[in-house]
Every structure is written in structure tokens, then in C-alpha cells.
Amino acid sequence: MKMNKLFLFQWLLLLIFTKTSLIFSKPHKIPRLTPLIQNIIQDHSNTFSSSTNDLPKEFETYYYKQTLDHFNYGPKSYSTFKQRYIINSKYWGGSNSSSPIFAYLGAESSIDGDPLGVGFLTDFAPQFKALLVYMEHRYYGESSPFKTMEEAVKDEDTRGYFNSAQAIADYAELLLHIKEKYSAKNSPIIVIGGSYGGMLASWFRMKYPHIALGALASSAPILYFDNITPQNGYYSVVSRDFKEASKSCYHTIRKSWAMIDKIASRKSGLSYLSRKFKTCSKLNDPFELKDYLDSMYSVAAQYNSPPSYPVTIVCGGIDGAPKGSHILDRIFAGIVAYRGNSSCYNMNPKPSETGLGWRWQTCSEMVMPIGRGEYDTMFFSAPFNLNNFITDCKKKYGVSPRPHWITTYYGGKDIKLILQRFASNIIFSNGLRDPYSSAGVLQDISHSLQAVHTRNGSHCLDILSKDSSDPEWLTMQRNTEVKIIEGWIAKYYADLKALQKGKMH
């Protein structure tokens, strides 16, 4: 039963990945930042709740009348929209207790599953007596200012407000509101996020240090902008993961791309491939298949977490095919092992809300030049070409992306030089098996800007719920993070006390 659900959700995950690539056609395929919730679904399918209605009653849902445009005082910006947030005060020390607030920053999906999925908050709330807050990112879930995501991103007048600076300004305004509502003036706030949400968490601490005391930025690839990280960082890690799991599997995959192209170039080759891979509709182009596989391997590597280790599952299929099997039969066996036995495999899925939203975000400001060259990974060559990317986005939305904006607004270049004497209280956590760790902060910047990573960890693993099956290194990583946060809070209380005693002014 659990396995069936697992496969179902992995399937959903794949849809999102695949779709993005199809939109940007062959040369500019970019693996999107998978919403964290997908991972939760994958690993915790039995606890997942698809709507906040199913949440235990200690999670209370609220809506805040949020400012549409924080940086413009034109007529439209005075519009407001309903931003959803969820509060859990079960563990809280109470008003005027100075007990901390853990604030989860929603990312590129609804927050429906986050309260149960992002277990870090509930797992450690009792020992901190923390108030828990989960805030939904504008345009996703129930926090869309303009009807559906589809409508919002289609219209040039409505999608403009959909960006990261506006989103973290939402969080700033909302957190000040919550502090007032809960009489929590002296409660330090720790912001927590994963993946894109992890970027938001680190950026939030940098831009709003007066609101958040510190940030736990899990698997945040903040260095994947403006060519700070080599293009092929992502796929290099995917390839390494597969190589480490099984050399023969790695080599089979590496050889498969040319084989697919070769067959596709033959008369009736595409029909042959469609039958061989049980595609739900006939392949129009070999890229559809290659992209499906690319996404599958990427997802498996990104979420290559215990206890199931998806890369091992895929390679189990590939390596386990009968001796002498054709390369493509092995590849198909990998699909079946990972996705389950299905009557057909959909390589042309409809885009999800997340897919639609993230597509706009990457075409406006979140321009991450992820690509790869010839033979530098186990994949076929697919360099990121900025000019082509810009052309595609322009075709789609009529406007050009701003590929330098993220580094202009948030920085990222020479990060050690800049931040070692500025900023504090950020944990950059990563698992080195996560392809996005290639653009994460993996070394301490200063004593209070710390990199906490695990050799075998995967994407956002540390902020998911504790489990009795957790390996020791994962438990240790979480405990390290908790200790660092305790240190920030202890220092803050000492500062506060000194201030109140008049030692400081």
C-alpha cells in the first residue's frame, strides 16, 4: 500500500519536472527547484494531508490582508490579497514569555502539506517552547491575488507582482502582524525554509535582520545565479550519485542517449521507442523520452534519501535486467523499478500550479544557468544558453528575464569576502548527494554563518520529520542545527537582558 502511494506521488513529481523542460524546448532545459512538499510526499506518504482541512486541530488557519505591491504606491498597489498562514501554538511559551517563533517560509507550492511534512518545526518546538507559523508564498495555494495561477501568470498586468522581493516583504509584514497579535514583542523569530524557500530564508535574514534573528536555509542553491557556480554543477552531482551507486548503471545510462537518438533517426524509430517505453501517447521527438529520463534520474538523485534511496532503486532495475539485455531494455527496467509497473508512462503531462508559477519565476528573475557540456556528465549535452533562454521567455511572456537581478539585490558573488564581516545567524544546510548542493554554501563564512552538510544527505532532508529509521548522521545534523539556533537565542536573551538593565543603550 505504501509503495503504491509512493509511486503515485513520484509520478506527480515527475510531471512537474518534465513539463518545464518541454516548455523551453531542447537546448535550454532547466531542472526546476522541486517544491519541498514533493519530497515529503515521497518519504512520508502515510502522514501526508492533501488539504489543511485534514490537519490536526492545533494547526489553525488564518488569512492576512496583504499588500499587493510593497514597492510602488500606484493605484493598483493599494490592492490587497488574502495571504494564508497557519499557526500552531500548542508548544508555545505564551505571550510576553519571549519564547521564540519558528516561521516556515512557504516556497513554490501550496502550504497544505508543510505543517505535517516539515517536521523540524514540530519536532523541536517543545524544547524551544516555540510558536509555529507557516506562511504561504504569494500566488501559490490559497494565496493568489488573482484567481487561479493559470490566469494570474497569463496576464501581464497581474503576474508582475509575483517575485521574491515582494514575497519576503509579505513575510516581513505578516511576521510583524503576528508578533503584535500574539503580544510577542521580544520573541526572537527563526525563519526556516527549504530549496527556493531556503533561499528566501537566507535572504530574509540578510534583508530583514530586525525581524528574523536567524535563518535555517536548507538546501538553498543561492550560488546558482549569474554563473557563480559552473553550469554543470547540478548534473555533475546527479552523475556522481549514480556512479557511486553502481558503475555499470552509470555507464548504461551514459550510453543510452546515443542509442535513443540512433533508433529515433530510423524509419518508424519513434513508434518503436514509444512501444518500448510504453508511452501514453506516441513520442513526437526523441527529446520527450530523453527529457523524461533526465528528469527521473535528477529527481532520484535530488531525493536520494533513506530509507529507500531512489538512485539505488533505479539502478537496481537497470542492473537487474536479465543478463545480455539491450541497453534500452535496461533503461526501461529502471523506469519500472522506480515508477512502478504501469500500463503506460505519460511523457507529456499537463503543468501543475507549481509548474506554471515556477516557470514565470524563472523567466523573470530566478534565472539559474543550469546546463552541461559534451561528456562532462552521464547525460547528453545540453548547455545553458542565456540568449536562447531570453528568446524563449520573451516569446512566452513578451518580456525579458533579468538575469542579473538576483545577484544585484541579494548578492552572492564573493560571498565569503562580503559576508564574513557583515550578516550573521544563518545556517546553510546541505546534503552532498543533492545536486543543488553544488550551488549551496558548503563552507563556514564566519562563526555565525555556518555551513552544516552531510556527505550522504539529500534535498531538504534535515527539515523533514524525524523518523526512527533515520541514520545517525541525519540525527547529528539536526542536533547541530538545533544547538546553533539555541546559541543564537541564548545570546539574544543575554543582549536583551543587558539592554533592559541599561548596560546598553
Place this chain on the structure above:
Amino acid sequence: MKMNKLFLFQWLLLLIFTKTSLIFSKPHKIPRLTPLIQNIIQDHSNTFSSSTNDLPKEFETYYYKQTLDHFNYGPKSYSTFKQRYIINSKYWGGSNSSSPIFAYLGAESSIDGDPLGVGFLTDFAPQFKALLVYMEHRYYGESSPFKTMEEAVKDEDTRGYFNSAQAIADYAELLLHIKEKYSAKNSPIIVIGGSYGGMLASWFRMKYPHIALGALASSAPILYFDNITPQNGYYSVVSRDFKEASKSCYHTIRKSWAMIDKIASRKSGLSYLSRKFKTCSKLNDPFELKDYLDSMYSVAAQYNSPPSYPVTIVCGGIDGAPKGSHILDRIFAGIVAYRGNSSCYNMNPKPSETGLGWRWQTCSEMVMPIGRGEYDTMFFSAPFNLNNFITDCKKKYGVSPRPHWITTYYGGKDIKLILQRFASNIIFSNGLRDPYSSAGVLQDISHSLQAVHTRNGSHCLDILSKDSSDPEWLTMQRNTEVKIIEGWIAKYYADLKALQKGKMH
């Protein structure tokens, strides 16, 4: 000759002050942050140039194609406008020399006079081998995205982009452009600004530490928001300045308000006052006169600088009137002493570009609750009432100000607690005779967030040009600032060297 010019420019200055008050009618008079250039004009009238055409040829004027809206990707935000900036490379160490860049952040006026007026940059450029950059604030001078200021602020569709977050984002984008243009990758940037520009400088270092290494924020009242500073801080300092200059002068002024009201309430009282004060047009209300005087005293205190000391000039007139003179004759003598002998005094001036722009800025986000109660200053009572203020702004612009936005975006509350472990490299300089110093940072926050103030200094005095008549305390203040900046740069070079040697990663 010099005196005539002096009076002429003081007159211009007054126009701006007075106008703002008239707009908001009696109860909500707010002394605006006078543009720094007005001060320069006052003290350096012989070196002032009214247009950049008159600048020495080492100052070169350029225009940057600037993004209209950095935080929205709607159709209009892709518009651009021409932002003016001026470069002086006479003293610069050259491309790839790592010599620093001094960047002056324009405030609420044209930058025409800044290159010669803000002498701190040219005075200290040789010893730093600094490249000098002067950037104009959007909507002022030649950097208006929409024709004239008058048209821009009248139209709800065009004035929305006119705010501080957009302005500092302009500076971020432009400075990165300049670094590239001048091959100055490793050149540290020190941002410098005064008054509102000083706020922008400190905020810029906080928001864009990856672009500016440090900030000299001169006379920046960053704590005059959201009631962090008591309402009457400004007028308390004005009153103290007058009391220190002359107790009798102070008492004369203090008593004058009731006298004006008493006479105005009589039949033909306003005609009498109009004649007595030689107003260019008949007074409609005693407030016009009181507001004119209020502004004159405030300006005199704000710019109470050597060698002329305007407060002493005003009080010289008041105290120097023939023995036994009527209170109002003494007050008029104060006007004549300060403003010069004139055929009439204009108490209903037309608003300047600065007045029009700043009015919008205060009615949108720069809400500074400056007021005073009954008998707590030498002035008549004029409490700041936020609700009335909002009503007035709504009437004028159709939209409500956002009085909490500045503290939400930039912070300010509990500044010591927040910033002692975050941020670095900001000098908050103040002169304690400047009424705005009441909302300045007057104590060190940390070893790298330093308050440098002088007991006798006035508004933005430290960043004006050196003069042989400068008192020793002013020279010392500037030298202290220079030493601090040298320290930042030395540390930066050491960090850079260590990084390049591979000691850091």
C-alpha cells in the same frame, strides 16, 4: 556681494520649508528634510554652480538607462528612464588598481550643486586615490522618468515608482554598471549621503553590503519614524539652540505666538500684521505668519554653522531692536537681520521641485511624526496627529500613507539590539545643534557601527567642503571619519589578499 547671495538663497530655502506646512494646514505641519544643497548654497555661495554646465571639466556627466520598477515585472516596469550621474576620475588610482570609489547618493533635489558643494569627496579623494561618483535621485533634477516633477506627482500612474526602495535599487544597479565600465571589480565603494541622503546611505549599506563596503551617513534621522523618537525632538533642539544663543531672544520668540494670535483676532488685525511684517500679499490667516517664522527659526537652527551662525544672526536682530521695542517689532527685526532688508516678504511661495517631490514622499512612506505639545518648546503647540495626516494625504493623493513601512523595510526599532550583531561599516555623523540629530544614531552600536558627533555641529556640516575658517572640532570630526573609512578599506584589502592567496574560500 556675498551677503546678498546668501540672503537670496536663504530665501529660496525658506520657500520650500514654508510651502510644505501650508499644504498640510495647521495641525500637521512637518518641517521637511531640507535638501543638503540648500545648506551648501548658504555657506558656499561663492562656489555654488547652478547647473552642471558650470562644473570644472573633470566632472563628466553621464546618463544611465535605469529600470523604472525593480520590484515588479509588469509591462510598465520594463520602461526605463535616464538617470543622471557625474564622474570625477581626476584623483582615481585607475582601472584594476583596487582604488576605492566614493559614491554620493543624491537626495531630494537635483545634483547640480553637489560636486562642488559636498566637498568631502573632492577634499579627501587625493589621499584615497578615489573615483568620485554623484548619482541623482529618481524624479529629481534631470532624472525624472515622467516629464516634470509637477506632472509626475500629479498622476497616480506615474508617482507610484517614486520611493526610497526603488531609489536605492537604482543606486545598486548603477554602481555595478560603473564598476564594470571602469574595470573596478575590486574597488571598494563607500557611499556618502546627507540628511535624507544620509538615511539612504545607511540603508544602502544594510541592504546592499555586497555593493557598498561602508557608508558615511551624515545627519540621517533614521529614528524619526514610527514614534521611535519623541515627536518634539526636532523642536526641542531648535529651542535649545536659541536658548543657548540668547535667553532673551528665546523668551521673546516664546511670547510672540500668543501676541500674533491676539492681534489677528482683532478687527483688521490681519491687515495690521501684514503691514507690520511687510508681507508680499495680505495674510489670510495668522498661521501663515507663524509658519513663516517657525520655518525661519528651524532653518536657522538646522544650519546653525560657522562662520555666520544664523541663530546668532536672528537673535542679534531680535535682541538688538531699540530698547523698549514691542515684541513683534523685535521679531520683525529678526527677519530683517536674517533675510535682509526687503521690500516685502513672501509668505505664500510657489512650491519648488524639491517641495513637490518631498511632499509626495512624506505622504507615501517617509512619514516622520514631528510635532510638539503645549509649552514643551519655544513654539506654539502643534502636535503631530497621524489620523489627520493620513486624511490630508488621502485628500491630496487619494491614497493613504504607509506609516509603518520604513521601519518594516529598514528597521530602526531596538536598533542597538538588532544591529550590534548584524551589519557593519556605517558612520552615523551628527552635529548636536542640528534639530534632526534628535533622531540620529548618537551612540556607537558596535565597533564598526560608529556614531561621530560634535556638540556644536549643524546639519550635514561634516560633508561640506573644508574651509580655512573651519573650527578645530569640525576638522577633527572629518579626520575621525576619514580614519574610520581608511580602517574599513585596509581590512578589506587584507581580506581580499588573504582570499586571493587561497587562505579563505
